[in-house]
Amino acid sequence: MSLSKKSTIIVENLRKKQMRESISAGKRLDERSLDETRSLEIELDVIKKANGSAWVKLGNTEVVAGVKVETGEPFEGLENSGALIITAEVLPIASPHIEPGPPDEETIELARVVDRGVRESEMLDLSKLVLIPGKIVYTIFVDCSVLNVDGNLLDATSYAVVSALASCKLPVFEIKDDKVIDTGKTQEPPITTIPVSVTTVKIGDNLLLDPNAEEEACMDARLTITTNSKGSIVAMQKGLKGYFTLDEVKGTADKARIKGEEIRLKLREWIGTGK
Amino acid sequence: MVQSRSLINESGKRSDGRIIDELREVRIKVGIIRNADGSALIEFGKNKIIAAVYGPREVHPKHMAQSDRCVIRCRYHMSPFSTDTRKSPAPSRRETEISKVIREALEPALILEDYPRAAIDVFIEVLQADGGSRCAGITAASVALADAGINMRDMVSACAAGKVDDKIVIDINDTEDKEGKADMPVAYMPNLKKITLLQLDGELSPTEFNTCLDEAIRGCLKVYEIQRSSLMEKYFGNEKGLKE
Amino acid sequence: MQEVKRKYVIPGDVVAEGNFKPLVNVFKNGNSIVATRIGITESNKDGTKVIPLSGIYFPRTNDIVIGKILDHSSLSWSVDINSCFSAHLPAQDVFGRDFSPAHDDMGRQLASGDVIVARIAMFDRTRDPILTIQDKDLGKIPTGELLKISATRVPRLIGKRGSMIQTIEQATATRITIGQNGIIVVSGRDKEGINLAINAIHIVEIEAHTSNLTQRIKQLLNVPESDIENDDTQINHENNETVMHDDKVISNDNGKDTEMMNSNGTK
Numbered sequence: 001m002s003l004s005k006k007s008t009i010i011v012e013n014l015r016k017k018q019m020r021e022s023i024s025a026g027k028r029l030d031e032r033s034l035d036e037t038r039s040l041e042i043e044l045d046v047i048k049k050a051n052g053s054a055w056v057k058l059g060n061t062e063v064v065a066g067v068k069v070e071t072g073e074p075f076e077g078l079e080n081s082g083a084l085i086i087t088a089e090v091l092p093i094a095s096p097h098i099e100p101g102p103p104d105e106e107t108i109e110l111a112r113v114v115d116r117g118v119r120e121s122e123m124l125d126l127s128k129l130v131l132i133p134g135k136i137v138y139t140i141f142v143d144c145s146v147l148n149v150d151g152n153l154l155d156a157t158s159y160a161v162v163s164a165l166a167s168c169k170l171p172v173f174e175i176k177d178d179k180v181i182d183t184g185k186t187q188e189p190p191i192t193t194i195p196v197s198v199t200t201v202k203i204g205d206n207l208l209l210d211p212n213a214e215e216e217a218c219m220d221a222r223l224t225i226t227t228n229s230k231g232s233i234v235a236m237q238k239g240l241k242g243y244f245t246l247d248e249v250k251g252t253a254d255k256a257r258i259k260g261e262e263i264r265l266k267l268r269e270w271i272g273t274g275k
Numbered sequence: 276m277v278q279s280r281s282l283i284n285e286s287g288k289r290s291d292g293r294i295i296d297e298l299r300e301v302r303i304k305v306g307i308i309r310n311a312d313g314s315a316l317i318e319f320g321k322n323k324i325i326a327a328v329y330g331p332r333e334v335h336p337k338h339m340a341q342s343d344r345c346v347i348r349c350r351y352h353m354s355p356f357s358t359d360t361r362k363s364p365a366p367s368r369r370e371t372e373i374s375k376v377i378r379e380a381l382e383p384a385l386i387l388e389d390y391p392r393a394a395i396d397v398f399i400e401v402l403q404a405d406g407g408s409r410c411a412g413i414t415a416a417s418v419a420l421a422d423a424g425i426n427m428r429d430m431v432s433a434c435a436a437g438k439v440d441d442k443i444v445i446d447i448n449d450t451e452d453k454e455g456k457a458d459m460p461v462a463y464m465p466n467l468k469k470i471t472l473l474q475l476d477g478e479l480s481p482t483e484f485n486t487c488l489d490e491a492i493r494g495c496l497k498v499y500e501i502q503r504s505s506l507m508e509k510y511f512g513n514e515k516g517l518k519e
Numbered sequence: 520m521q522e523v524k525r526k527y528v529i530p531g532d533v534v535a536e537g538n539f540k541p542l543v544n545v546f547k548n549g550n551s552i553v554a555t556r557i558g559i560t561e562s563n564k565d566g567t568k569v570i571p572l573s574g575i576y577f578p579r580t581n582d583i584v585i586g587k588i589l590d591h592s593s594l595s596w597s598v599d600i601n602s603c604f605s606a607h608l609p610a611q612d613v614f615g616r617d618f619s620p621a622h623d624d625m626g627r628q629l630a631s632g633d634v635i636v637a638r639i640a641m642f643d644r645t646r647d648p649i650l651t652i653q654d655k656d657l658g659k660i661p662t663g664e665l666l667k668i669s670a671t672r673v674p675r676l677i678g679k680r681g682s683m684i685q686t687i688e689q690a691t692a693t694r695i696t697i698g699q700n701g702i703i704v705v706s707g708r709d710k711e712g713i714n715l716a717i718n719a720i721h722i723v724e725i726e727a728h729t730s731n732l733t734q735r736i737k738q739l740l741n742v743p744e745s746d747i748e749n750d751d752t753q754i755n756h757e758n759n760e761t762v763m764h765d766d767k768v769i770s771n772d773n774g775k776d777t778e779m780m781n782s783n784g785t786k
Contacts, residue, residue, distance in 0.1 A: 010589060010599075010632050012633075012665055014660065014661065014662055018664075047323070047403050049357065049403050050356040053356065060309050066354065066356025067356070068360075068361040070360070070361065089354075089364055091352075092327075092329075093314070093326075093400055094308070094310060096310060096329050096332070099335070141356075145400065145402070147400075148308050148309050149310060150310075312575060313573065330575075330603065342644075343644075390577075390603060392604070392645075421530050421556075421557055423573065423575075424571055424573035424574020428531065428546065428553070429530060429531035430529065430530055430531050466533070467531070467548070506529050506557060507529070510557050510572050510573070511527050
């Protein structure tokens with residue numbers, strides 16, 4: 001699905017003015033403070049046919065992620081690792097501005113940035129997902145469908161992927177006579193950390209967390225920072241034509257760490273483990 | 276189709292415990308997608324499907340517009356995690372055909388002349404697939420169209436009937452679809468009494484065909500009652516009647 | 520002619536059997552009048568119709584709408600009027616007859632994102648709506664709280680001869696500009712009053728189909744009992760009038776235009 005050119009949401013000038021005035025007074029049009037994220041709700045195991053799934057609501061942004069586990073050949077150069085593939089699609093049901101068609105650059109960026117956070121944090125210990133080194137490994141697909149768009153798809157999709165992966169049950173495959181057998185048993189996934197993505201946007205000289213669609217339509221720049229359970233930064237992505245000063249970047253990184261830990265606690269509550 | 280094992284036991288129960296004229300559990304929730312003009316989530320057995328309607332709205336590209344009527348576009352799509360083995364996100368030939376027959380099943384109910392030069396988009400996303408996803412998709416789409424306030428001559432309700440173990444049963448499930456002898460999805464306008472979708476896989480004698488069609492329509496009427504109560508619930512809540 | 524009971528309907532429901540004249544959102548099928556929308560049936564001496572509870576705004580000539588400037592060509596602005604067509608505001612409407620694209624800077628008059636209240640000057644099946652802002656109280660809206668409700672609820676929000684909207688304006692000391700397209704601008708000095716008005720508008724939107732709504736809104740806004748007049752009408756004021764802020768009522772002869780945009784049995 002592509003967010004087409006005509007999709008650029010034009011915010012009414014009188015709204016824009018109110019937004020700027022309100023933000024410089026420290027409050028947003030939806031009554032949030034600048035550092036406040038929207039309510040996060042997660043429902044797990046919504047897709048029984050998947051090995052794990054999560055339906056995430058971040059404000060009015062809704063994303064479903066489903067985990068499918070198969071076996072296959074490892075990626076080239078990663079012979080001793082399971083394969084992890086993360087995709088995202090912004091469905092045409094999700095917004096009046098989306099036309100059916102192959103994914104455009106924004107949607108591809110979405111999938112890649114979410115993938116980067118999960119992969120670089122080594123959330124899944126892929127070395128434990130090898131059946132025959134160099135030949136047969138677990139292939140884990142996490143596919144995301146965005147159901148309703150109201151800003152910050154990056155964080156919402158990331159939370160969906162992380163919750164679906166952390167709560168999934170991996171089938172136990174065994175090798176017998178060079179053939180893969182599904183034993184019918186399941187196992188916990190080898191989770192090492194919970195990566196949390198926190199997106200900050202810049203409107204004028206102000207920095208806001210978790211933008212909604214209207215705020216995104218007014219933003220000059222965006223910075224997504226993913227931290228792991230230790231509080232280290234594992235992935236970043238700056239977006240849009242605006243810029244950040246050095247101090248802004250450092251401040252944003254600190255905030256992403258603090259906010260990230262808050263959200264990590266929430267995610268753990270929803271997932272229901274101490275992982 | 277050749278059936279290799281019996282799918283109905285001695286006490287008349289089918290593979291999922293239903294009797295021959297029993298629907299799976301059906302639930303419809305109206306207005307699930309905030310951004311859409313109309314929407315519905317249907318759970319039909321293990322099917323979990325969202326239908327969303329946008330429109331009538333401007334046609335892009337403009338040359339697709341028709342001067343005397345509204346254009347209706349339909350996309351039936353399955354999420355990669357919706358099936359037992361992962362499905363590629365790219366649309367398959369099957370999805371393209373189903374999109375077409377669903378559009379043609381809905382079109383007779385829509386008063387498209389009321390919206391010249393505009394377009395109505397119907398998007399059906401299968402989050403979890405079970406047998407009968409096209410029927411469930413049509414049923415949800417019809418509710419979403421009514422929710423969007425598009426002028427309609429009637430609702431469209433859909434249900435399949437088929438042949439399993441030499442018996443005609445309604446609402447074919449996944450196993451019966453794959454292993455049974457015949458599967459016949461039907462969409463029906465319940466008040467106008469008109470059939471808008473009819474497909475058949477498998478062999479039916481003339482008598483069996485007649486029974487099968489009658490049973491499918493009985494199924495459609497049951498589905499219609501659920502569509503109706505879901506819309507009444509959303510728009511009128513607990514207020515069952517009007518105060519005079 | 521026999522009485523027709525008011526009832527809740529969905530598309531396909533029989534509204535009435537017998538010799539009734541189909542008006543809007545219904546069609547004649549044999550001896551039956553059938554609903555085409557979700558809504559409430561209504562019958563009077565003129566005929567039978569359904570007052571719809573969902574659906575986008577469909578333009579009608581002479582409707583007052585609130586729109587958002589999208590962009591402009593060399594001769595007109597394109598305006599989002601929350602409908603299935605974007606509307607056009609001709610540059611001549613703003614600059615007058617000697618408008619010259621070479622000399623007049625359209626962007627200085629109205630820019631992308633500006634909000635205007637306008638009248639639909641022309642619209643039919645063959646072309647997009649043409650707007651004008653050349654009447655009293657039309658033009659750019661510089662400030663105010665913008666909200667959007669379903670266009671089907673606008674008649675109920677206005678109320679009989681503007682009763683509902685006047686009640687809300689007076690009790691909250693606000694000015695409320697209503698577009699028939701469901702876009703509303705609330706302005707006033709006092710933030711609290713504005714919020715109260717917005718809250719009341721949302722309640723009207725959600726409970727449009729219920730009885731005694733005006734009374735409940737008055738209670739909500741603490742309007743003294745003595746002011747409560749009997750108004751238990753439902754949303755049945757369609758096609759009657761278009762009310763702008765305060766008491767300025769712009770009469771509206773759109774009855775003659777309704778035929779083309781509603782399914783009305785003649786087909």
